[in-house]
Amino acid sequence: MTAPRFAPLAWAGIRLGWKRKLPLLLLYTLPVGWMLFFSAQIFMLYGAEQGMSEIGGPMMRAMITAKRIFKITLDVKFLISTFFLYSRLFAVLLIAWFGCGLLCEDRRAGAHVLYFSRPLTRLDYVLGRWCTVFFYGALGVIVPGMFIVGSAAWMSPDWQFVRDEGEAVWGTLAFGFLTVAFYSTLSLAVSAVASKKSFAMMAMFALVLLPHALSRILARLLGERAWRVLSPLTSLGKVGNHFLDVRQQFYQWPTWWSAASLCAIMLVCCCVIAVRIRRWEVVA
Amino acid sequence: MQPVVRLDDLSVSYGSVRALADVNVEIAAGTTGLLGPNGAGKTTLLKVLLGFLRPQGASVDVAGHDPSTRAGRLGLRREVGYMPEGSCLLPQMNAVETVATLGRISGMDGPDAMARAHEVLDYVGLDEARYRDVATYSTGMQQRVKLAQALVHDPPILLLDEPTNGLDPKGRIRMLDLVSTLATEHGKSVLLCSHLLPDVERTCDHVVVLHQGHVRAQGTIADMTRGDGNWLKLELTDPAQADTLSDAARAAGMELENPGEGLRVRLPAGIRDADPLFRVALDVGVTIAAVEPTTRSLEEVFMQLLDEEPAR
Numbered sequence: 001m002t003a004p005r006f007a008p009l010a011w012a013g014i015r016l017g018w019k020r021k022l023p024l025l026l027l028y029t030l031p032v033g034w035m036l037f038f039s040a041q042i043f044m045l046y047g048a049e050q051g052m053s054e055i056g057g058p059m060m061r062a063m064i065t066a067k068r069i070f071k072i073t074l075d076v077k078f079l080i081s082t083f084f085l086y087s088r089l090f091a092v093l094l095i096a097w098f099g100c101g102l103l104c105e106d107r108r109a110g111a112h113v114l115y116f117s118r119p120l121t122r123l124d125y126v127l128g129r130w131c132t133v134f135f136y137g138a139l140g141v142i143v144p145g146m147f148i149v150g151s152a153a154w155m156s157p158d159w160q161f162v163r164d165e166g167e168a169v170w171g172t173l174a175f176g177f178l179t180v181a182f183y184s185t186l187s188l189a190v191s192a193v194a195s196k197k198s199f200a201m202m203a204m205f206a207l208v209l210l211p212h213a214l215s216r217i218l219a220r221l222l223g224e225r226a227w228r229v230l231s232p233l234t235s236l237g238k239v240g241n242h243f244l245d246v247r248q249q250f251y252q253w254p255t256w257w258s259a260a261s262l263c264a265i266m267l268v269c270c271c272v273i274a275v276r277i278r279r280w281e282v283v284a
Numbered sequence: 285m286q287p288v289v290r291l292d293d294l295s296v297s298y299g300s301v302r303a304l305a306d307v308n309v310e311i312a313a314g315t316t317g318l319l320g321p322n323g324a325g326k327t328t329l330l331k332v333l334l335g336f337l338r339p340q341g342a343s344v345d346v347a348g349h350d351p352s353t354r355a356g357r358l359g360l361r362r363e364v365g366y367m368p369e370g371s372c373l374l375p376q377m378n379a380v381e382t383v384a385t386l387g388r389i390s391g392m393d394g395p396d397a398m399a400r401a402h403e404v405l406d407y408v409g410l411d412e413a414r415y416r417d418v419a420t421y422s423t424g425m426q427q428r429v430k431l432a433q434a435l436v437h438d439p440p441i442l443l444l445d446e447p448t449n450g451l452d453p454k455g456r457i458r459m460l461d462l463v464s465t466l467a468t469e470h471g472k473s474v475l476l477c478s479h480l481l482p483d484v485e486r487t488c489d490h491v492v493v494l495h496q497g498h499v500r501a502q503g504t505i506a507d508m509t510r511g512d513g514n515w516l517k518l519e520l521t522d523p524a525q526a527d528t529l530s531d532a533a534r535a536a537g538m539e540l541e542n543p544g545e546g547l548r549v550r551l552p553a554g555i556r557d558a559d560p561l562f563r564v565a566l567d568v569g570v571t572i573a574a575v576e577p578t579t580r581s582l583e584e585v586f587m588q589l590l591d592e593e594p595a596r
Contacts, residue, residue: 005389005391008385008388008389009385009389011388012377012381012385012388015381016374016376016377019376020376105374106374109371109372109373109374109375110368110370110371110372110373111372111373111374113366113368113370113372114366114368114372114386114433115389116334116336117334117361117364117366117368118361118386118389118390119358119359119361119362119389119390119391120361120389121354121357121358281336282331282336282337
């Protein structure tokens with residue numbers, strides 16, 4: 001079986017990103033921290049549920065006491081949803097760092113001409129770049145999410161978590177995939193338009209945070225929470241929680257509204273990328 | 285011989301600006317220079333050959349592939365190596381990574397691409413510097429990497445856009461030698477796009493001259509620089525007899541010039557050999573030591589073509 005045509009380009013991008021170790025260290029510190037924090041919570045909650053005070057030391061004993069007093073119930077899916085909620089801004093930063101420079105730096109250096117003169121279609125080129133940014137995004141979002149799920153599966157007695165809540169594994173994958181795919185596409189769209197990586201990063205943050213702020217203001221002014229559907233951050237949470245089957249008291253609008261909002265943004269991004277890349281090829 | 289590139293009725297416009305108009309070109313195997321001043325349409329022609337631009341109604345054939353179809357574009361890009369004019373190397377990558385990556389994108393597997401990258405970097409003469417970030421390279425080194433990446437997948441056709449741009453005289457000669465050996469020793473067909481006439485004259489057998497989107501001339505350099513046939517360059521045994529011969533030749537309907545670098549004679553129209561001249565010389569007792577047809581430099585031909593109105 002031969003590798004797809006975009007694979008060498010994706011691999012080259014991944015290797016290039018790997019060369020700069022300090023940004024990698026800084027950008028992945030928080031996702032790894034959250035991952036360990038939530039995994040530890042799961043470890044302690046399962047331990048507390050099973051009364052394993054002898055193996056956990058004072059922390060475990062405190063957890064067991066707290067669990068009895070406050071009647072804490074273990075909800076792994078809720079914890080995963082909370083992990084995605086906490087790490088969403090870092091996901092934006094992470095993906096912006098790796099994705100925003102990919103197309104505009106190619107353009108600035110003139111490297112796109114070398115790629116277009118190879119047996120590579122424009123779609124292959126974009127897919128190659130998209131896979132690069134998706135890889136780094138997945139390392140910061142999907143891998144920690146799956147690690148938390150794995151912790152729950154490993155800690156639950158007789159793989160009870162997998163047997164009872166196996167759909168949470170797919171839900172976590174889908175939530176992570178949606179988050180990374182959305183931001184990866186957005187980062188490539190702004191990179192296709194911007195002349196420099198720094199401008200593209202600013203544009204990406206603006207495109208994520210301004211609609212979020214605007215949607216909150218509209219929701220407050222008009223007294224209708226459904227306006228929050230305009231925020232990609234909120235819509236990602238809504239659709240992701242739907243995948244995880246987490247009850248959502250706050251998001252009182254149909255899930256498909258959020259899905260449609262995200263699809264519309266992604267469609268616009270794809271159109272922007274397609275138009276820009278076509279133009280680059282002609283004026284190469 | 286089957287041409288490697290054939291263009292029929294090719295016209296390309298950018299909005300209201302016509303970049304190429306009714307271009308009919310056949311490029312044979314070997315080295316061909318694509319000549320023209322800035323804005324002549326050279327780069328547009330290269331874009332068509334690479335399938336970046338898809339003109340309607342024209343027939344384009346590059347190594348048997350039709351760039352107007354997706355399969356044709358992918359096929360021809362396997363057969364063509366392109367060296368762009370401007371800067372195109374990504375910083376943070378060294379030459380080996382750059383060339384090997386582009387080899388893999390061209391369809392080679394990883395180990396082959398790496399081995400071939402070293403081979404072509406050896407060929408262009410990039411030694412230990414190949415492991416350095418390309419951002420630290422001189423212009424000459426960058427040009428060599430650009431040539432190496434065009435060669436990595438061993439294409440039979442090379443499109444080289446101003447390969448000597450920014451090179452010092454030594455680097456320029458080295459680059460032109462590399463280009464020449466690609467055709468003569470490695471059997472590549474090279475299309476050298478340049479506005480530097482000496483570069484083209486040194487490396488190419490054929491030229492295509494473009495001006496204002498029109499093909500002004502195409503053919504071998506030897507044919508183009510040959511004189512009009514009626515002018516001959518003379519060398520006399522005794523240069524002091526030039527005036528004697530001049531008077532006798534004029535009387536016989538020939539025209540003689542003495543422009544400084546030698547005596548030239550124009551034979552009467554319709555006469556293709558120098559026999560009448562020898563007869564005149566014999567009559568007046570002048571001995572002719574040598575006769576050869578006059579040639580024009582490529583620059584003279586080029587300047588003349590640019591001054592002509594395009595045929596419509």
